[in-house]
Amino acid sequence: MLKKSYKIIIVPYTLFLLYLMFLGMGRFQYEDNLIRIEPFLSTVQFIRNTIGWKDIVIIVLGNIIMFIPFGFLGWIFPRLKDLQVLLYTFISSIVVIEALQYFTRMGIFEVDDVILNTFGVYLGWVLCRLIEKRFSRLIL
Structure with missing residues (x-):
């Protein structure tokens, strides 16, 4: 049940997060x-x-908490259950997004954002593993 809900929610959530990163929260060029x-x-x-x-x-905790849901991407893409693969994929993606903020001047390329966002993904991955162990019957 949780996995099905996650699959439905993660796409609009990602789009919302991208909106915030480029246009929301009083952003300007x-x-x-x-x-x-x-x-x-x-x-x-x-x-x-x-x-x-x-x-x-x-700002600080938001940069962590907002990215926790991406730690559950292994529910959609099984290869991303592996922490190393997940973090490599995520860091590559967030660096591209930070670069786009830099080149469009709709934000600042900040290594702190990469670090904090990645920590959020890691926390999500840990939470996902805990949920899978504790509530394995409920997540299908």
Whole structure:
């Protein structure tokens, strides 16, 4: 039951996430192409320069939590049950998306986003394994 629901929901969810990454949340086209490749630097600077904890939680944890569903992609594509294959595939995809943000100037290529998003996928993969072990009868 869960797998069938997941298969139906993941496509519109992915499209919604792409919308957020390029057009949503007050996005605008930057005048210059921007890139931040020092790991964790932009996240630490963001936390230091942000007054409200709500904004920190939304941006930092959002970059993790929003990608947890992609840890379940093995339910659709069996090869992606293997963590190494999943992470290689995901990192390749998210780097392309970050590059598109850079080239269209509709975002900033940030290595922190790649790291946080990938961590979300990893958490999703762990959660998927736990659900499969605990509730194997219910997920079919």
